[in-house]
Amino acid sequence: MELVQLGHGDGGALTRELITRVFEPHLGNPMLGRQEDAALFSLPGGKVALTTDSFVVKPLFFPGGDIGKLAVCGTANDLAVMGARPLYLTAGFIIEEGLPLEELEQVALSMARAAAAAGVKIVAADTKVAERGAVDRLFINTSGIGQREAEISLGAEMVRPGDSVIVSGPVGNHGMVILASRMGINPGNGLLSDCACLWPLICEIIEDFPIRFMRDATRGGLATVLKELAVAAGLDLVVEEEKIPLCREVRELAEMLGVDPLYLACEGRFIAVVPPEAASAVVERLHRFEEGRGAAIIGRLQEGSGRLLLRTSFGGTRVLDFLRGQHIPRIC
Amino acid sequence: MRRIRSLRRRLPGDDPVPIMEVCGTHSHVLGKTGLRELLGDAVEYRSGPGCPVCVTDPTDLDMLVRFALQEKVLVAAYGDLLRVPGTEGSLLEQKARGARVSLVYSALDVLELARQNEKQQVVFAATGFETTAPGTALLILEAKAAGLKNLSVLSLHKLMPPALRQLLSAGRGRIEGLILPGHVSAVTGRRAFDFLASELGCRAVVAGFEPLDVLHATALLLEMAAAGRCAVANAYRRVVSEEGNTAAKEAMAEVFAPEAALWRGLGEIEDSGLGIKPGYAAFDARRRFGLEPGRAPGGGRETCRCGEVLRGAIRPPECPLFGTKCTPAHPQGVCMVSTEGACASYF
Numbered sequence: 217m218e219l220v221q222l223g224h225g226d227g228g229a230l231t232r233e234l235i236t237r238v239f240e241p242h243l244g245n246p247m248l249g250r251q252e253d254a255a256l257f258s259l260p261g262g263k264v265a266l267t268t269d270s271f272v273v274k275p276l277f278f279p280g281g282d283i284g285k286l287a288v289c290g291t292a293n294d295l296a297v298m299g300a301r302p303l304y305l306t307a308g309f310i311i312e313e314g315l316p317l318e319e320l321e322q323v324a325l326s327m328a329r330a331a332a333a334a335g336v337k338i339v340a341a342d343t344k345v346a347e348r349g350a351v352d353r354l355f356i357n358t359s360g361i362g363q364r365e366a367e368i369s370l371g372a373e374m375v376r377p378g379d380s381v382i383v384s385g386p387v388g389n390h391g392m393v394i395l396a397s398r399m400g401i402n403p404g405n406g407l408l409s410d411c412a413c414l415w416p417l418i419c420e421i422i423e424d425f426p427i428r429f430m431r432d433a434t435r436g437g438l439a440t441v442l443k444e445l446a447v448a449a450g451l452d453l454v455v456e457e458e459k460i461p462l463c464r465e466v467r468e469l470a471e472m473l474g475v476d477p478l479y480l481a482c483e484g485r486f487i488a489v490v491p492p493e494a495a496s497a498v499v500e501r502l503h504r505f506e507e508g509r510g511a512a513i514i515g516r517l518q519e520g521s522g523r524l525l526l527r528t529s530f531g532g533t534r535v536l537d538f539l540r541g542q543h544i545p546r547i548c
Numbered sequence: 549m550r551r552i553r554s555l556r557r558r559l560p561g562d563d564p565v566p567i568m569e570v571c572g573t574h575s576h577v578l579g580k581t582g583l584r585e586l587l588g589d590a591v592e593y594r595s596g597p598g599c600p601v602c603v604t605d606p607t608d609l610d611m612l613v614r615f616a617l618q619e620k621v622l623v624a625a626y627g628d629l630l631r632v633p634g635t636e637g638s639l640l641e642q643k644a645r646g647a648r649v650s651l652v653y654s655a656l657d658v659l660e661l662a663r664q665n666e667k668q669q670v671v672f673a674a675t676g677f678e679t680t681a682p683g684t685a686l687l688i689l690e691a692k693a694a695g696l697k698n699l700s701v702l703s704l705h706k707l708m709p710p711a712l713r714q715l716l717s718a719g720r721g722r723i724e725g726l727i728l729p730g731h732v733s734a735v736t737g738r739r740a741f742d743f744l745a746s747e748l749g750c751r752a753v754v755a756g757f758e759p760l761d762v763l764h765a766t767a768l769l770l771e772m773a774a775a776g777r778c779a780v781a782n783a784y785r786r787v788v789s790e791e792g793n794t795a796a797k798e799a800m801a802e803v804f805a806p807e808a809a810l811w812r813g814l815g816e817i818e819d820s821g822l823g824i825k826p827g828y829a830a831f832d833a834r835r836r837f838g839l840e841p842g843r844a845p846g847g848g849r850e851t852c853r854c855g856e857v858l859r860g861a862i863r864p865p866e867c868p869l870f871g872t873k874c875t876p877a878h879p880q881g882v883c884m885v886s887t888e889g890a891c892a893s894y895f
Contacts, residue, residue: 399653473653474628530759532582 218317225311225345234343238321242328243307247339255339257304259363265300267291268359276319276353278397280389280408283356284323286483288330288338289413290434291360296334296415297430297486299370299422300362305331306340308357313348323354334413336360366423372448374428379517380495381445381453382488384417384502385410385510386461387438391480392469399473407465412484412507420505421488425498429489432482436539439478441487442515443524443538452520457528461510478526479539492516549587552763555770556590564592566722566860567769570712571729572599572886573757581759591766595889597711597814597858598729600676601629602885604704605810609634611839612673612702616647622665624652625673626680632885633878655683659690662699671833672701678735681705681822682796685803688824688831700833703822706809708732709740710820715858716748722860725769726752727762730784737792738782745778756784803828813854813881854881857890864894871895 223230240249247255271287292302307327311320331338390409396402414432421427429449433441438460446453462477470477484507490498495513502508526534556565564587569575575595578584584593597603613634616623623639630640630649643649648668652658655672662670674684684701691699708729716723728741733754744750751772755765765783772779782788800822809821824832833839852874853867864870864883874880876892883891 526582528580528582530581530583530586532584532586534580534582 220311220313220315220317220320220345222313222345222347225343231343238317239324239341239343242321242324243331243338243341245337245339247337248341255304255306257339259303259361263300263364265295265298265362265364266359267294267298268357269294270355270357272352272355273394274352275394275397276323278393278409279406280393281411281483282323282326283354284325284327285330285411287356287358288327288334288336289411289483291358292330292334292336292362293414293432293484293486295360295362296413296418297432298362298364299366299368299418299427299430300364301419302334302336302360302362302415304339305336305358305360306342307338308341309343310351310355310357311343311345312351312353313345315353320354323356330413334415368422368427370427370429372429372445375445375449375451375489375517376428376491377451377517377519378492379428379489380492380513381442381455381515381517382490382495382498382502383433383438383461383512383514384414384486384488384508385484386463386466387433387482387485388466388470388477388480389463390483391437392466392477395473395475395480396469401469407463410482410484410507414484414486414507417502417505417508418486421498421501424501425490425494427488427490427498430486432486434483435481437477437479437481438485438487439476439524439536440539443536445487445489446517446520446524447522449517450522451517452523452525453515453517454525454527455515457526459512459514461512478536489517549763552587552767552770553590555767555774558774559770564588564590565724565770565773566592566594567725567727567766568594568596568723568858568860569727569762570596570598570708571727571732572602573731574727574729574755574762575599575886577757577759577762583759583762587766591770594723594858594860595883595886596726597715597811597882598677598708598732599882599886599889600680600706601626601632602882602889603706603711603811603814604629604632604675605812606634606880608704608810609638610636613637613639613642613647615671615837615839616642616649617645620668622648622650622661622668622670623673624650624658624661624670626653626675627651629673629675655680655687656690658687658699659694659696662691662696666698668698670699671837672699673704674701675704677706677708677729677732678800679729679731681804682735682793682799685799688803688828689799691831692828700831700836701824702833702839703804703824705804705822706811707806707820707822709736709743710806711811711814711817712741712744713748714817714820715814715855716744716750718855719859719861723750724773726750727765727769728752728754728780730754730756730761730788733782733784733788733792735793735796737790738780738788739790740792741780745780749778751778752780754780754782754784754788756787811882812879812885813852813883814858815855852881854883854891857881857883864891867891
């Protein structure tokens, strides 16, 4: 088995070999192929979105995805929820000495697939190799540029009391898959990470409906994103527990492990705020997509002070806050 | 819920009836479903000392935290213990400073951990009540059978009946009845709690963990109160028997002997902990490493009035430490550690 050596990162012959053997076959495109110091391109007029994110997921490979797919989808999704079509990405790889080349190649392959799905090109890349123990196997940073095509106004300041809150599908799958993998539990029955590119769904609704706010529910899960929205809008957000889409496996494992699924990360779900009269049409449109099949209206905004209120199935109310610390299973 | 309200009306007075849910999971269910608030006009649920990690004394945690910072030591613990603060921070904070701490989900995971880390001394910080103690007993039995030399256990296990006895014999305060922990009772058996009614005159119901179980137990307690009856009933028969789980009790009796234990905010309680018997001394981290609990600076324990808060004798703000020396970030007593605890929810 061939392993990544420190020499693969020294910029010499081994680095070239790494690029031509592992990265070029999968990620190659004319712009990247020029191997210049920077990618050169022009953008049509309008607003440009720029974002960056780093990925340090453990394990690197998990049911439904891997760090490569995550690195492309994560950054492309941050652009998409800003209403911007993802165009170009950069990718920085920090590799631990000793990582099997085969695994790196698998990561490159799934980045290529995810980029195709999101409609983005990876136009600049960098690799560094760090000594054993300095990095946990592989870290990836991606930055992305996207562009808003339509004249739209998105943001917490656009949100009004009475607006409906939509989530694009069942929440917590990604977080649960990772938690279960780390604990050596087989989630069984094909529970997969929800990791996916959201632009195909978003570009479908953004022009036809008066969307007021969007955000992807990543770290901190659905509850944290909703709380952020409530605080930023200065309104109370009331969520109906029964309306929140949850897979049976996620519900049961969460119960068993003593974690709250509303705080588990997603990597392919977003929330959207729309005027109440448009909500069901948006949900119907999302249902046409595989990734949007579980979309549902889960709550609404009302006058208030930035609280997130969960109406439980018993008719009680729970006040939810931001995620505190890491997910830690309870014994009691 | 309608039934609970109508039962409440059959009792004298207008105030909500104080009921103590002993177990942390019941507290969690009440919080998660919003039942605590929903029934607030009829019943005042009061969280008892039943969150097994919350009752771990800060001095025990300090000992563990200092130990975890030593070379060639790997501390294994259940997840929720990692966050519970001692006087010198939590295990999680110490992890950031370089302490080697590993999260386990089952006591038997520690066996694998010890095998994978042969050059480390793996110490399992064993917490929990009768629910998790049998698992620890099994771990010690298996470690002995496998002849593992790098595995030991720091037993911080606590027993529920002695704690309830101590808490309630100091005066029952306003508590009208207890909802007893279903999982603990599955091991001990319902009969182990008979003394509550026969000796202390306190009615109690063993309950399961579905929201309906808790509602049912509440209704039973109010029914008994209305009829002036005092007994320990079992509303979790699908899991809890009269005698409990004999195999689990045997494993515990083989490895452990009751000893005095320190409870956060409640002080030392006779026979409420589980010490490792001399026959298994080789697996006792206290003996192997000469571990001694530290002393809390400022003698916080002497002035914490958790016991009285739990009994309902005083309200949280009446405790001199409340909001000053004792806050959710620096809890002195069990009522402040858990988010469902009486002091934490008052804060």
